[in-house]
Amino acid sequence: MSIPLFDVNSQEPLFDQAQRRTLAEAALRSITASTAHARGDDFLRILVRELAEALDVRYVIAGRLIRQEDGGEAIRTLALWGGDGYQDNIEYSLRHTPCQDVTCQDMCFHGNGIQRRFPLDTMLVDMRAESYVGMPLIDTEGRTLGILSAIDTRPIDEDKRLLALLLLSIFSARGAAELQHQERTRQLEDIVRQRTDSLLAAQASLLEQEQMAALGSLVAGVSHEVNTPIGVALTAASSMGSYADQLVQMLGAPKVSRTELIDIAQALTGAAALVERNLTRAAELIGNFKQLAVDQASEYVADLVLYDYVHGLVSAHSPELRKSALRVQLDIDPACRVRMASGKLSQILSNLLMNSARHGYPHGGPGQITIRAGVEAEGVRQWLSLEFCDDGIGLAPAVREHMFEPFFTTKRGQGGSGLGMHIVHTIVQQLGGQVRAIDRASGCHIHVRLPLAA
Numbered sequence: 001m002s003i004p005l006f007d008v009n010s011q012e013p014l015f016d017q018a019q020r021r022t023l024a025e026a027a028l029r030s031i032t033a034s035t036a037h038a039r040g041d042d043f044l045r046i047l048v049r050e051l052a053e054a055l056d057v058r059y060v061i062a063g064r065l066i067r068q069e070d071g072g073e074a075i076r077t078l079a080l081w082g083g084d085g086y087q088d089n090i091e092y093s094l095r096h097t098p099c100q101d102v103t104c105q106d107m108c109f110h111g112n113g114i115q116r117r118f119p120l121d122t123m124l125v126d127m128r129a130e131s132y133v134g135m136p137l138i139d140t141e142g143r144t145l146g147i148l149s150a151i152d153t154r155p156i157d158e159d160k161r162l163l164a165l166l167l168l169s170i171f172s173a174r175g176a177a178e179l180q181h182q183e184r185t186r187q188l189e190d191i192v193r194q195r196t197d198s199l200l201a202a203q204a205s206l207l208e209q210e211q212m213a214a215l216g217s218l219v220a221g222v223s224h225e226v227n228t229p230i231g232v233a234l235t236a237a238s239s240m241g242s243y244a245d246q247l248v249q250m251l252g253a254p255k256v257s258r259t260e261l262i263d264i265a266q267a268l269t270g271a272a273a274l275v276e277r278n279l280t281r282a283a284e285l286i287g288n289f290k291q292l293a294v295d296q297a298s299e300y301v302a303d304l305v306l307y308d309y310v311h312g313l314v315s316a317h318s319p320e321l322r323k324s325a326l327r328v329q330l331d332i333d334p335a336c337r338v339r340m341a342s343g344k345l346s347q348i349l350s351n352l353l354m355n356s357a358r359h360g361y362p363h364g365g366p367g368q369i370t371i372r373a374g375v376e377a378e379g380v381r382q383w384l385s386l387e388f389c390d391d392g393i394g395l396a397p398a399v400r401e402h403m404f405e406p407f408f409t410t411k412r413g414q415g416g417s418g419l420g421m422h423i424v425h426t427i428v429q430q431l432g433g434q435v436r437a438i439d440r441a442s443g444c445h446i447h448v449r450l451p452l453a454a
Contacts, residue, residue: 027054027167035174043178044079045086047148047171052081055164057152059083059127062137062175064146068093075099075147078179082127096120102134102147107165109133112155124151131156135168137176145179148172229278236274243267301453302342306373306384307332313346314371317353324357325365326390331372338375338384339453344427345384351420352388352446360392360444367391375452383433386448395444400437424448 031050038046048060059082063075077089094100098118101108110117110132115124124132133156134149148168156164247264250256307330314321314328321328353369361367372387395403404425424446428435431450438445 027163028170030054031167031171035171040178040182041078044175047175048079048081049086051148051150051167051171054167055150055152055160057131057150057156057164059129059151061149061151062146063099064179065144066091073100078146092123097123098132099134099147099149102136102149104136104144107135107169108149109156109161109165111157111161114151127151128153130154133161133164133168135165135172137172137179139176139180145176145183148175229281233275233278233282236271236278240268240271240275243271300343301340303337303339304342304345305334306336306338307334309342309345310349310371310373313349314353317350317357320354320357321369324361324367326357326361326367326369328353328369328371331370333374336374340384340450341431341453344431345450347427348386348424348448348450349388351424355420356388356390356392356444360390362393376449382452384448384450384452386450388446388448389443391443394440394442395437400439403437404435 031047031054034050035043035046044062048062052058052060059080061075061077061081062079063077066074066076068074073094074091075094076091080087080089096118098108098110098114098121112131114129114132115121118124129151131152131154132149133151134147136144137146137148139145148171150164150168243264247261247268250260250264310330310332314330349371356367356369368391370387370389372389374385376383376385403421405422425435428448428450433448433450435446435448438447
């Protein structure tokens with residue numbers, strides 16, 4: 001809708017019309033120059049100030065149309081100029097206000113007596129308003145997004161009315177474009193946030209599945225490893241039964257020699273010791289694996305004797321390590337104690353051990369893994385310094401650069417998920433520590449620093 005700047009029936013001299021045109025053009029140039037490089041709320045704040053100065057009115061409001069909880073409509077101001085400066089943004093209902101007419105996509109003008117026309121609008125009373133000019137902010141789809149209005153404590157004459165309608169018409173289109181841009185940006189951000197949340201949830205699920213898969217592979221190894229001592233114990237127990245039968249027969253005979261009794265007693269003692277040793281070994285394997293499984297599912301902070309804890313963890317992985325002909329050497333002070341989430345430490349070490357077993361020796365061992373650990377003080381904070389080294393094929397520069405990224409693997413299509421080292425990196429970051437791969441001529445060298453609990 002085009003709004004005429006001048007009344008075609010006006011009988012005023014051409015000089016007065018020329019003055020009005022000059023004034024309008026000057027105001028238009030000034031506001032355009034001031035708002036040319038502004039965007040969003042900054043644009044609206046500059047606009048209300050410039051309009052108030054150009055129109056010589058006390059108040060200029062730029063606001064967004066919103067829906068209230070009771071189903072009614074309201075305006076939430078985005079920029080509000082009042083008197084000599086910006087005022088705090090407010091929210092007010094459209095009911096019984098001149099803005100209600102504006103949001104129906106009608107230009108609204110009241111040159112005087114605005115309070116008499118809208119007696120229930122208390123905001124007009126607070127402003128001591130006398131006149132009102134309002135223009136809707138309409139987007140490219142024809143929806144009303146908000147309002148742009150000028151309010152004064154004096155009547156608005158015909159000259160100011162024409163200038164106000166011209167300026168508000170021009171800049172309401174720009175204001176609507178800014179509101180529409182903000183709305184679309186918000187929608188895009190919501191979409192990105194939802195998809196990011198979905199990706200993070202999927203990644204967390206994959207990490208959990210990878211950890212369970214790692215435990216599953218340990219189960220198979222531990223099961224095979226436990227079968228050996230249990231099988232030996234069963235054989236020894238069966239032999240003990242046979243020896244016991246012989247003993248009963250001897251005792252039922254008319255004569256029993258001392259030598260025969262000693263021999264059978266020694267055989268029983270040896271079989272019992274064999275049963276005890278092998279069942280102890282099986283219990284140790286099962287206990288280490290059980291502790292590993294419980295720890296990895298827990299975030300409980302505990303006091304650990306570091307050497308004993310790492311030794312038990314390595315023992316739980318002994319089937320996999322023995323299969324690859326790998327030997328583990330611990331360089332840890334037996335007296336060193338730390339307080340931390342044991343489950344997180346076990347997950348880190350498990351993934352480092354399995355990474356070496358699966359990737360460090362593509363043609364098999366023998367090989368050696370060295371784990372060094374100790375406590376470092378940094379101010380009032382204490383850290384666990386953990387160095388993990390193997391003497392395998394090492395890390396190529398490209399591998400070292402990407403090894404902590406999710407789904408990066410050197411065994412694509414060969415069962416590698418690419419999540420093992422990413423799990424290490426994720427856990428270390430969650431704990432507030434640091435992990436890095438150290439450049440060495442041979443082997444894989446990983447350094448981890450983890451904060452200790454007070």
